[in-house]
Amino acid sequence: MTASRDNDGTPELDLALAxxxxxxxxxxxxxxxxxxxxxxxxxxxxxxxxxxLHQQNGFLHGGVLSYAADNALTFAGGTVLGAGVLTGGFSIQYLRPAAGRTLIARAQVLHGGRRQAVVRCDLSTVDDEGAEKLCAVAQGTILPVARG
Structure with missing residues (x-):
């Protein structure tokens, strides 16, 4: 697979490569x-x-929500910073127990600069009827990895 290159020579990611x-x-x-x-x-x-993936009360474990938030934040940040990024830190607030058939973590860059991106993530569950419920929100700082 060939990826196009951005201005500093690193590969630009598309959905398939990401x-x-x-x-x-x-x-x-x-x-x-x-x-x-x-x-x-x-x-x-x-x-x-x-x-x-449940915890002892039958809800989705908070660690799974944190994992999804962390990765969604980082991938969203990578769309503005380039392929080499890491999470600098993030916080998550659990709003309600997560239950359903699918967890969806949707992240959006709030601010992207050359040295960092600030990203928000909404985490929702989808039930068997297709209804979504917001169960957590997260925000984090994504940093480019030093090259060389």
Whole structure:
């Protein structure tokens, strides 16, 4: 696969290439995460909710929500900063227990500069009838990885 290059010579990611990057993470494969949207300052990651991802009360474990937020924030930040990025830090607020069939983490860059991107992520669950419920929100800072 050939990727186009941005101004500093690093590959520009498109959805197909970004999905391969996500799939290269063993933990993402373990969870069955999918990148369903990538570009223009936004990224969406989906995870099917399974019983083995629940906590003791039968809700989706908060660690799965944090994982999805972290990755969605970072991928969205990568759309403005380039392929080499890491999460500098993020916070998450749980609004209600997460239950349903699918978790959707939708991230959007709020501000992108040369040295960082500030990104917000809304995490919703989808039930069997297709209705969405917002269950958590996250915000983080994404940083480019130093090259060289």
């Amino acid at each position: 999905a391969k990057v996500l799939d290269a993470q063993p933990f993402s494969r373990l969870l069955g995460a999918r990148l369903t949207l990538f570009g223009d300052g936004a990224a969406t990651i989906e995870v099917d909710i399974r019983p083995d």
